[in-house]
Amino acid sequence: MRDRGPIAAGLVFFLALVTFPFWYNAAVGATGTPPELPRPEGEVNCVAPTDYMRMAHMDLLIDWREQVVRTGARSYVAFDGRTHIVSLTNTCLGCHAGQAEFCDKCHDYAGVKPPCQDCHLDPKALQRSVR
Numbered sequence: 001m002r003d004r005g006p007i008a009a010g011l012v013f014f015l016a017l018v019t020f021p022f023w024y025n026a027a028v029g030a031t032g033t034p035p036e037l038p039r040p041e042g043e044v045n046c047v048a049p050t051d052y053m054r055m056a057h058m059d060l061l062i063d064w065r066e067q068v069v070r071t072g073a074r075s076y077v078a079f080d081g082r083t084h085i086v087s088l089t090n091t092c093l094g095c096h097a098g099q100a101e102f103c104d105k106c107h108d109y110a111g112v113k114p115p116c117q118d119c120h121l122d123p124k125a126l127q128r129s130v131r
């Protein structure tokens with residue numbers, strides 16, 4: 001059996017390949033567990049149903065931006081009849097724990113990096129850094 005060497009080498013290579021996702025994740029420290037997101041205290045509803053927000057908050061934010069920039073109108077009547085001020089900083093981050101604590105916890109897990117914070121600051125984080 002002169003083929004033993006190449007077969008063993010091929011086997012090792014194959015095993016390395018099929019187990020790649022496991023040791024790669026271990027090496028970069030990623031886990032398969034989604035992050036625990038803080039829930040706003042005393043609040044039941046988001047500005048749209050949770051399932052919709054989970055899937056499409058980016059679309060809603062873009063609609064909000066277009067509404068403000070194009071028409072100047074700054075109120076938004078939510079699905080539950082509540083009226084919110086159209087503001088990423090004051091409304092979204094005002095109710096949720098904060099950009100780092102809420103938004104980016106999920107974005108880091110999902111591997112997305114929205115560029116909004118270059119201009120839209122998180123007031124709670126700023127207050128903390130001043131203190």
Ligand code: HEC
Pocket residue numbers: 061062064065068069086087088089114115116117118119120
């Ligand atoms: C280059 C700077 C800049 C970046 C980057 C930026 N914005 Fe804005 N955005 C603005 C400015 C300026 C306004 C107008 C502010 C106003 O009139 O209140 C605005 C308004 C908005 C508004 C409506 C008003 C408000 O205060 O929230 C939303 C929503 C919004 N942007 C969402 C986003 C999102 C989502 C992203 C990332 C995908 C983003 N923006 C990235 C500058 C920026």
Ligand code: HEC
Pocket residue numbers: 037039040043044045046047050053054057060061084088091092093095096
């Ligand atoms: C008045 C408080 C409030 C405001 C304002 C608000 N949210 Fe929410 N948000 C909530 C609550 C409550 C939930 C539901 C949590 C649940 O069902 O466990 C939620 C859920 C979410 C989720 C899904 C989280 C998950 O666990 O999957 C996302 C994403 C989200 N909000 C983004 C936003 C964005 C973006 C804005 C601004 C456009 C916003 N929220 C404004 C209270 C708010």
Ligand code: HEC
Pocket residue numbers: 037054057058061088092093096099102103104106107110112113114115116
């Ligand atoms: C439950 C997880 C989760 C939470 C919480 C969450 N996001 Fe996201 N967000 C995502 C995912 C996943 C994407 C990428 C979706 C895609 O590419 O189709 C995304 C994309 C975005 C985008 C579009 C970025 C782009 O480049 O297209 C914006 C803007 C955004 N999120 C803003 C926010 C803000 C602001 C908050 C906090 C108020 C927030 N998100 C909270 C999961 C989340």
